Amino acid sequence: MVASAPQGNAFRFSTSSSNDARYGGVARWNGSAGTGRYAPYTKDYVALFYENLRRWQSETAFLSDPERIVQHECYKALVEIAPYILDEIVSELNKSSSHLVWVLEDAFGEQPYSDEDSGNMRAMILGWAEWANRRGQVG
């Protein structure tokens, strides 16, 4: 896996394999001293997710045009990391961040709701929650 953090962010991930919770909280070493690369944990992605989500929401708060909303650099970062933290995103969807449905659409290329429900955030969120459950990533 190669994961790139968004430009301008403190994180910069580049590795041939990733760490996650199954390594028991110890970062896996991927190279020799001086040339090793840090492999991100899931919690790194979660931190990156909230950092980008807060900034994206704040800097697009007054916009109505989705094209302008998704052009924000944080949106692109959210799409990149979405596959690694689907459960976190679904949890956030159920709180108040409805526009993450657009992030999921661009990250996974799916539309788990009917065309008639387009724009109805509640119905779209329900569709994505059911989709995530079917994938078995969210309990």
Place this chain on the structure above:
Amino acid sequence: MADEPFPNLVGVSVKQTSEKTEAYNCIAWAFEDNTRWWWPMRGCYWPIKHFRLSIREAFDQAFEGLGWKELPSGQTVGDSTKRIALYEIAGEPTHAARWLGAGVWTSKLGSDIDLQHELGDLDGPLYGSVARIYVKDSSPPV
């Protein structure tokens, strides 16, 4: 201030009429819908089919399809006439506000709050300015 989205609102008291929500946007609110995000794009609601239409055309046809007519420049209408103001930047729609009467308009600011304001209050770098007024009334212009 160059970065101020609504320079005309600086120091002005406005009436907030809702909490923040991502459930609906300004276009929905202009058409009295607080359940959907309206825009002629994928993932949004739009009242007409907009495949192969430009954003501008999709807006024009939606207003027409819902029974609204553009008010010719310089023409006035009675206070009770329903009206929607469409803001644009370089010919592209950015925002809509709905007339409440007596000089007062209501707007939903993106994912943020609803508020009441005067027409020029939202002019600025984010929304541009009012480019068109649409009316819906069976009574003749006055």
